[in-house]
Amino acid sequence: MSGKLRIGLLGAGRIGKLHGTNIQNFVPEAEVTILADPFLNPDMEAWAASIGIPNCTKNPEDVFASDEVDAVFICSSTDTHADFIIKAAAAGKHIFCEKPIHTDISKINEALAAVKKAGVKLQVGFVRRFDRSHKAVRDVVASGKLGKPFVVKVCSRDPGAPPMEYVKVSGGIFLDMMIHDFDMVRYLSGSEVTEVCSTGAVLVDPRFADYGDVDTAIVTLKFANGAIGVIDNCRQAPYGYDQRVEVLCEKGTVQDNNHLENEAFVSTAETVESAKPTYFFLERYNDAFVSETKAFVAAVLEDAEVPVTGKDGLEPVRIAIAALKSLKEGRPVKLDEIEG
């Protein structure tokens, strides 16, 4: 491929705007040539114009049909992801798709089959893999210098609960929130999850129970390489976005601390106060969003392997379904029990 990678952006919601802005400002090897959003409005058009996106449409088909699109960024609502993948693949476009591909495994498999058949590239938006601290942890593990992984731990908490309208349709804490952590443990351990066991509670807001959901959950995991692990999630951490990972290995442990708003601290007769963790994912994973896009663009332009594959999109969904089953049935669930 010569010249810039030409991108069709599907969706101009929060995440679509984030990717669009990043591509236009920070990824000189790519450019957004068209934006499609069925709810396209003047604000979206003004935003598109302000960052130099030349075309806007309400019809996603315009993107798939365009000669000026080499790749698509699927940032539309979750239920459309799989279908858009299938259409993009049929049109021979490379695909960056926000997570999750779908919450229905057979639909994911259908999409992955279409990608395979078309021979296009598909990268899934597990952005945390591109965070500099998490990546540093993983690189130490992957280097092998600490020996075999023994215990993989992820602590992941949002600053506050989402609106109940969102909870209603989110698919629940495992599919919506912990899915990132299911990806993270695979990334950190370099191994597949074979069994999960869930514990959960409704502590933040009783309305989570109305939707059959929990707001606080701990899931233990077994890995194919023999390691074990644990993830804890909570929908409410008023001090900010709590994102810490650790891998205890044979010869030592590697972990990371939260990123803070700044490095100042004040010491008085009463206390020592420092800055809080960065507020939420936009603040914490700001750089990582750019990095994942650069990685996708480079993989396409250089015809290399994408760093987060279709299988990486599928497995966390399977683990999330297993975790939900474990919670409902009050027993450990093997991944074998879940459609693959």
Place this chain on the structure above:
Amino acid sequence: MSGKLRIGLLGAGRIGKLHGTNIQNFVPEAEVTILADPFLNPDMEAWAASIGIPNCTKNPEDVFASDEVDAVFICSSTDTHADFIIKAAAAGKHIFCEKPIHTDISKINEALAAVKKAGVKLQVGFVRRFDRSHKAVRDVVASGKLGKPFVVKVCSRDPGAPPMEYVKVSGGIFLDMMIHDFDMVRYLSGSEVTEVCSTGAVLVDPRFADYGDVDTAIVTLKFANGAIGVIDNCRQAPYGYDQRVEVLCEKGTVQDNNHLENEAFVSTAETVESAKPTYFFLERYNDAFVSETKAFVAAVLEDAEVPVTGKDGLEPVRIAIAALKSLKEGRPVKLDEIEG
């Protein structure tokens, strides 16, 4: 009681010597008047003399019978703890007993009944409650200023695996090692454990499997107050004694870092290096051992409640038995299933 608290020390092994030295050097309100150890040897006698213990005997009965003993410190082998409690109680002596009281719940109950009948005080040696950092965490939770506890987390790892001779008789990772953490979660949460679910693996040394034990374990917990929790243990953390706790509450989280050998750090073109965590429990909980003894002595002298009760000795054993059952049966186990 007037004057110093006169203590009969039962056992001059590692932990007995530790307590004896602490009492003589750091607890001016108490003095050891007699040491009993069935394996009494010249080294032990020399040690006793060096710190001013005036009498030594091979016969524990001499301690129970002595008019110069107000309280006993039971630092003998675990299998003798319950019987020594019963004898001390019958003799009207107050009792400090190393953990665990026994691994058989009915035996513990028998000992507690004897204590109750005699009206003496019994404090169990869960020393970590007296660590300044863990105590600071608990004090924040207990103050209520962070609201209700949501998630209780304990990470506890030994620097290296014990000798296999010890593993053979230790009762396994839950009764020997994680029992401290079962105490810790009760202490931190201010609530009782109602259910546990265990995951374990043999990763450090395959010989653990020979004894039906695991060397790495994660246990999730449910508490009566609605909170959930998780403990992770590993027999091998080559970087030192890893002892971290956290309680996520409604309004924030409180946690602690490891204590380091020193606060120096070196920055070069290659790396930034700081000191490691303190090596093991003698280094980390050195001050805490003194504090627990002072607390016991004060409780006796002032006729106040001891800070770690007989029930505090019983419950962690019940939780450990439940955790072992969970591991064996591959399912969550309610504490109700375990003899109370």
Place this chain on the structure above:
Amino acid sequence: MSGKLRIGLLGAGRIGKLHGTNIQNFVPEAEVTILADPFLNPDMEAWAASIGIPNCTKNPEDVFASDEVDAVFICSSTDTHADFIIKAAAAGKHIFCEKPIHTDISKINEALAAVKKAGVKLQVGFVRRFDRSHKAVRDVVASGKLGKPFVVKVCSRDPGAPPMEYVKVSGGIFLDMMIHDFDMVRYLSGSEVTEVCSTGAVLVDPRFADYGDVDTAIVTLKFANGAIGVIDNCRQAPYGYDQRVEVLCEKGTVQDNNHLENEAFVSTAETVESAKPTYFFLERYNDAFVSETKAFVAAVLEDAEVPVTGKDGLEPVRIAIAALKSLKEGRPVKLDEIEG
């Protein structure tokens, strides 16, 4: 002023490119309409095109004469700053000027007089004021909650020495490097420096002595508000860019730590290793460069006061000249001795 602030960029060296890119990518309220560089070459033109700068010229006069320029960014060589300020002021353009304005105080005064006469705005590029950690320190001091400042400390070290060609013309450690710290102590203390006393040494590279310069220096300071302070500089800190400030006040102290490359750390039997400080000013002050530009643009568009004034450009030069005099004469030097 309606619409975007139209900026003429003077100089396309490292710092010019940095500002140009920042304006085009991160400051939607502004746009670069023309670039002037006497050494304009195809690479610069390509860079300008890639970020959407429509016009390039070798002649700075084109910028001053342009109707499409509301403000200039002076990023040319130091010796041109004052003259460009005078010309821009005469043309009624607002001015952002990189530091230092000049190393000759009368020339600075001439430039400031021109600015005053023209009634345009002038902001000087002391970028560290916009660093989130330093700013947090200063905000605590300025809030008054710690009471009066007692001691102001700045530690500032470059990762490695600059090329000797640069040392030859840089003006020396005080005018080239410590000048940032002279600005910082004024910013942190909210007070003027009244006296300095310098100590210096040639430790990094003996060739510094060939140019009458030192490569390591410590300067103590007295402030008009009674506080005292100290700055230490070294041209070589192989572990990265060391940038730490502290203000001890009546009721406590406020300080900051370095920013690290990431927050991961590895603990082994040998050591605990964490990430190093960010490498140099581009890494550390990346965000601050954007913030200072946004602040300038906002000040012009809203006709508000600029956050770093002409006086803020003048005073650090006077302090640097005093510090150099102190080093040469081996005595404390009062600022009164230096032309104002």
Place this chain on the structure above:
Amino acid sequence: MSGKLRIGLLGAGRIGKLHGTNIQNFVPEAEVTILADPFLNPDMEAWAASIGIPNCTKNPEDVFASDEVDAVFICSSTDTHADFIIKAAAAGKHIFCEKPIHTDISKINEALAAVKKAGVKLQVGFVRRFDRSHKAVRDVVASGKLGKPFVVKVCSRDPGAPPMEYVKVSGGIFLDMMIHDFDMVRYLSGSEVTEVCSTGAVLVDPRFADYGDVDTAIVTLKFANGAIGVIDNCRQAPYGYDQRVEVLCEKGTVQDNNHLENEAFVSTAETVESAKPTYFFLERYNDAFVSETKAFVAAVLEDAEVPVTGKDGLEPVRIAIAALKSLKEGRPVKLDEIEG
């Protein structure tokens, strides 16, 4: 020497009690056989009895004359130190003397001559050399792995100002407080100070000025090995005892953080709070006091060199006198100007 080192303790004020208690409780190779204090009272006698000191006297001569004394600990008022050294040396006793030996250099020289003539050992009580963090910093420098020292920095602040009665007779901030830091920079750098330049201010309490003293001071230093350095002191740091050192070397920097009261920290929506530094020298240097005594006892028993010599007692006094002269005369002062 066979058996325990028998120590005569001179002075039962705060520091005398500290050393006496440490020897009796933590230094099994030594024992205090006699206490002398001209102001001996029943409380002191009770204290002596409680830790097993068999003899008490008001007359220091009883100590020098005793056959049961191998070494003396001089913990009396500063003005008596030199005379007691001379008397102890004449009596053939080894000597541990609290700092400073005297504030009059000829008196120090007289004492050191007496020690030399008698061939006894003399260790001066610069306790901070035995702090585990400062020692770790020094050990890195001394190892040579970071190359030559460039900059030596010490920050040392007391939590609060002493009573004015003490200020009146203390000899001033340089002889009373910064003298520890003058010792520290010699210890850290492994080199002699050749020149100092002082800056000071009265900021904490105006009454310091009444005694010709300052309460806040910064002293820059030059070392024989070419390094330069800076010490900052303040009589008031309400957040606790601030004790930080750093040595920037050719290949990196080594520094230490304060020791904290505990390692817990609380994160809320408002702030992140951690524990404060340890309160004052008794808390911070608690372990170091024991270590210095063990080192002295070992040096005597094994006839090895003491770790803090008579010269180490003399030089900081010379530096302090030079620093005071620099402050008074407003100019750098070479150590050559001070009697040696």
